[in-house]
Amino acid sequence: MAKxxxxxxxVNGCKWxxxxxxxxxxxxxxxEHAKNDHNMTAIPDEIIQKVKSKIQDSP
Ligand SMILES: [Zn+2]
Structure with a gap:
């Protein structure tokens, strides 16, 4: 299923x-977006967990 x-x-206020x-x-x-737009060369584990919890199924 698409995600x-x-x-x-x-990230508060980010429209991406x-x-x-x-x-x-x-x-x-x-x-890629985190690197280009948020200057994150490495994404910390806690951010990855947060991101994962916010990923939704796309119809
Ligand atoms: Zn962003």
Missing amino acids: KFACGDV SATASDEGELFQKIS
């Missing part, structure tokens, strides 16, 4: 969101 994530659920065909692909998009 979606809205960055604003984790993404959908992907699976969680792995979605995480790639998220880490």
Whole structure:
């Protein structure tokens, strides 16, 4: 099932969101966005857990 994530659920005020065909692909998009727009070269574990909890199924 496709997955979606809205960055604003984790980062206050961020309007970015993404959908992907699976969680792995979605995480790639998220880490790219985190690097480019939030200057996170490495994503801390607690952020990954937060992100995971906010990933939703996309119809
Ligand atoms: Zn963001």
